[in-house]
Amino acid sequence: MNGLRLAQLGGEPGFEVASATLGGHSFERHSHDEFVISANLRGEERVWLDGRTFAAGPGVITSYNPGQIQGGGVAEDQPWQFVSLYLAPEQLAAMLGLTRLEFERPTARLPALAFAMADAVERVLGGDAFIRERGEERLTLLLAEIARVMGVRLSQEGVQSGGRIADLQDWLAADLARQPSLDEMATYLGLSRFHLLRSFQKQVGLSPRQWAMQLRTRRAQALLRAGLPATEVAHELGFADQSHLNRHFRAAYGVSPGDFQRALR
16 A cells, blocks of 8 residues: 655754655656655665666665755556655754765665664654654664765764763753753754764763653652652653653553552552
8 A cells, every 4th residue: 555654853844754655656857955865665666866777675775965866766566665864954964963964875785774764764653752752863873874874974073071961961850841852952062963862872871862751750750659640740740641651650660650659558
């Protein structure tokens, strides 16, 4: 069954993801204002790019610079499934800590990376806000890996000391109901999104959002011990609703908030 799903990431335009099943489809020659990165999951695509033709089967990642003339597709009787990222030039450069960039290589066969990208896109297209955020984080880290493979050199920007990560942890912990975006956290530290995630994970072992979520569930446990109803706990700590609290509390502690409170009596 053919179909196309799209989602925009972040508060500003400039980063979109797509998941497509378009058996027997082909695209006329065209171009984009954005960088386009696609991972082929099923089907044997023939790609036309700036006068050259090449094959892109399952596990192949293709990259297109803004303005490049492209086209392609699969034979009429073939299934075709792929995911794509569309990133404004200034958005991608900022995410990776660069002033500008251009992909040197248009294609590479990287099955593990292609299917990791597809998994992250599926998370972004899902209904759970926390899972969508995890997908966005994963895509940011994968973009850096894709950029290196396709011939883009990343800057050496980084956190100079653990104190800056500790400052971000304090800032997040001060108001757990506030859930800043990756861009807001990166701005707070003066880093790109990629270097924020890489530096935080290297020091803490979790992404900033994962770390904040485990702190929220820990504080939820304390509030439940104090006798606060689960609905109030969810509101106090910025969970979308009580079911959102239930899901993450159970994942962390093996019981629901209600069962936890009953066990205390």
